[in-house]
Amino acid sequence: MRELCLVCILLALLSACASPSGNQPAAPAPVTTIQNKGSDTMVNLALAWAELYQSQHPEVSISVTGGGSGTGISALANNTVDIANASRAIKPEEIETIQRNGAAPVEFVVARDAIAVIVNHANPVEQLTLQQISDIYSGKLTNWSQVGGENRPIVRLSRETNSGTHVYFLEEVLRLGREDDKTLFAPETLLLPSSEGITAEVRDNPNAIGYDGLGYITPDVKVLGVAAASGQPYYYPSVETVNNKTYPIARDLYMYTLGEPQGAKAAYLQWILQPEAQQVVRELGFVPVTSP
Amino acid sequence: MEIKLNVSWKKTLQAINEQVITRAIQASGYSAILFVVVIFIFLMREGLPALEEVSVSNLFSARWYPIEDYFGILPLLGGSLIVTLGAALVAVPFGLGTAIFIAEIAPRWAREILKPFVEVMAGIPSVVLGFLGIVALAPRLRVLLDLPTGLTALAGSLLLGGISIPTVVSVAEDALDAVPRAYRDAALALGATRWQTIWRVTLPAARSGVITAVMLGVGRAIGETMTVMMVTGNAPVIPAGLAGLFAPARTMTATIAAEMGEVAAGSVHYHVLFFIGILLFLISLVINLTASAVVFRQRKRAERILS
Numbered sequence: 118m119r120e121l122c123l124v125c126i127l128l129a130l131l132s133a134c135a136s137p138s139g140n141q142p143a144a145p146a147p148v149t150t151i152q153n154k155g156s157d158t159m160v161n162l163a164l165a166w167a168e169l170y171q172s173q174h175p176e177v178s179i180s181v182t183g184g185g186s187g188t189g190i191s192a193l194a195n196n197t198v199d200i201a202n203a204s205r206a207i208k209p210e211e212i213e214t215i216q217r218n219g220a221a222p223v224e225f226v227v228a229r230d231a232i233a234v235i236v237n238h239a240n241p242v243e244q245l246t247l248q249q250i251s252d253i254y255s256g257k258l259t260n261w262s263q264v265g266g267e268n269r270p271i272v273r274l275s276r277e278t279n280s281g282t283h284v285y286f287l288e289e290v291l292r293l294g295r296e297d298d299k300t301l302f303a304p305e306t307l308l309l310p311s312s313e314g315i316t317a318e319v320r321d322n323p324n325a326i327g328y329d330g331l332g333y334i335t336p337d338v339k340v341l342g343v344a345a346a347s348g349q350p351y352y353y354p355s356v357e358t359v360n361n362k363t364y365p366i367a368r369d370l371y372m373y374t375l376g377e378p379q380g381a382k383a384a385y386l387q388w389i390l391q392p393e394a395q396q397v398v399r400e401l402g403f404v405p406v407t408s409p
Numbered sequence: 410m411e412i413k414l415n416v417s418w419k420k421t422l423q424a425i426n427e428q429v430i431t432r433a434i435q436a437s438g439y440s441a442i443l444f445v446v447v448i449f450i451f452l453m454r455e456g457l458p459a460l461e462e463v464s465v466s467n468l469f470s471a472r473w474y475p476i477e478d479y480f481g482i483l484p485l486l487g488g489s490l491i492v493t494l495g496a497a498l499v500a501v502p503f504g505l506g507t508a509i510f511i512a513e514i515a516p517r518w519a520r521e522i523l524k525p526f527v528e529v530m531a532g533i534p535s536v537v538l539g540f541l542g543i544v545a546l547a548p549r550l551r552v553l554l555d556l557p558t559g560l561t562a563l564a565g566s567l568l569l570g571g572i573s574i575p576t577v578v579s580v581a582e583d584a585l586d587a588v589p590r591a592y593r594d595a596a597l598a599l600g601a602t603r604w605q606t607i608w609r610v611t612l613p614a615a616r617s618g619v620i621t622a623v624m625l626g627v628g629r630a631i632g633e634t635m636t637v638m639m640v641t642g643n644a645p646v647i648p649a650g651l652a653g654l655f656a657p658a659r660t661m662t663a664t665i666a667a668e669m670g671e672v673a674a675g676s677v678h679y680h681v682l683f684f685i686g687i688l689l690f691l692i693s694l695v696i697n698l699t700a701s702a703v704v705f706r707q708r709k710r711a712e713r714i715l716s
Contacts, residue, residue: 184670184671185670185671187671187673188670188671191673214673269557270557272557272558277643277667277668278474278475278476278668278671279667279668279670279671279672284476299477301472301474301477301479302474304471304472304473304484304644304645304646305644305646305656305657306644307558307560307642307643307644307657308642308643308644308645308659308667309560309642309643310638310639310643310667314543314639317543317544318543318547318558318560321547321548321551322548322551322558322559324557324558325558
């Protein structure tokens with residue numbers, strides 16, 4: 118008897134599962150899904166693009182996740198995402214990995230970004246040269262009085278080593294863009310897992326110096342002016358100084374696809390370079406690639 | 410005839426049921442061993458290649474900067490040790506004190522309130538504690554102790570201590586509770602004060618359970634990840650003795666958590682991270698073995714005395 122009951126229940130469940138597909142109206146046009154993953158610097162930008170694009174093109178669904186530039190590119194290499202976001206150019210060994218899987222990455226410059234160097238508002242220091250910033254982060258300068266500030270120890274803050282911003286800062290600021298330079302971050306540098314962590318500590322701590330993408334800077338920290346070398350003028354990061362290439366710590370932001378993009382992917386990437394999408398870039402504190 | 414057949418059929422069914430259930434329970438019992446062995450084999454397979462790929466002098470150097478192939482794990486070992494030591498310094502006195510208060514001193518109504526509160530404390534997600542550490546604890550530590558930054562091993566230790574306290578309290582309280590009433594009565598009858606009874610009679614009688622409580626608390630602290638990653642500053646520096654408590658530190662768990670997501674599977678960095686996993690596994694194994702060895706020796710001694 119009990120077995121019979123079980124069979125009945127099973128049958129009922131099965132029919133319940135099967136019935137909806139039978140008598141429901143035909144689904145709307147098939148939805149194309151675009152998987153978009155990578156740079157944490159770009160995640161807000163990619164989300165804003167995705168939302169705007171989906172509101173205009175309901176047949177396309179775009180899912181955006183962060184994780185870091187390297188995470189995005191290795192996901193692209195494994196073919197688990199359609200578009201990888203990266204705040205640095207793809208590395209030769211990453212291209213090699215992708216080529217081993219029988220494909221080739223295609224690069225799009227979708228926006229520009231500047232890295233702002235930030236301190237606490239109570240810190241009287243207003244500007245630094247690239248060399249001074251490099252010396253601070255490599256551990257040669259340890260007190261704010263050495264760069265014209267108060268007698269306070271310098272607490273260096275950085276993103277974790279898996280962040281594209283970290284690698285960019287290491288190559289372009291610590292090593293001043295020199296390929297053969299092997300300067301490293303001082304071991305005492307605090308490696309924080311998030312932008313919020315850096316902003317929170319700089320806002321609170323007058324000893325701290327940090328850096329982060331211009332898009333993540335809030336008014337409660339002080340942005341320093343930066344000069345490419347001593348004797349040269351200091352520039353503050355802004356859309357203008359990045360576009361006319363006078364602010365020295367600026368970079369391109371990339372999207373990568375496996376092979377030339379087709380169909381919905383191609384349409385999306387084309388749309389990103391249109392004035393409408395580049396306006397979003399401006400609103401989020403990044404710098405547009407094409408002047409609208 | 411028909412009825413008889415039915416009965417015997419029922420009996421066989423019962424016997425089969427019995428067999429199935431017994432086997433299932435046995436299997437789930439042995440599965441714990443199986444899981445540990447499988448995890449250990451996996452860790453070894455992914456982690457041991459690190460010893461071939463990285464020279465020993467690099468692996469045991471003082472510099473951890475994996476994106477440039479510096480794989481010195483000493484700062485990470487030191488960071489984990491100093492943070493765990495600090496956590497033990499917080500959790501052991503506070504945890505044992507709370508346990509003694511709940512088991513021995515508190516009136517019944519206070520006990521009824523305290524125990525659930527300690528259990529709720531165990532349920533606070535570690536990421537919430539980490540957030541509290543960033544916004545409330547670290548800034549105050551910096552001002553109070555006049556440190557360059559509040560994101561130090563000490564901040565991690567205090568929060569980890571808080572996380573371990575519920576574990577220490579509930580295990581130690583159970584152990585104290587299990588001490589026979591007669592022990593206390595005898596001590597008090599001999600004229601011992603309440604404090605003397607607790608310190609000289611109850612606590613030693615419950616020693617094996619208390620040591621287990623401390624070891625479990627330490628084990629909880631050394632494996633904790635999220636909170637330490639958020640508040641210790643993650644600077645890979647070898648701590649300079651106890652002064653290292655007041656400087657930033659990077660633990661093994663935080664390193665694995667922060668870097669595993671980024672690393673390419675099968676790379677040197679990946680193998681080194683698993684090697685750190687092996688070390689963590691061995692450390693908690695040693696802690697557990699020490700705890701059970703101590704407990705075992707004491708039980709034998711207690712049996713000898715009683716017999």
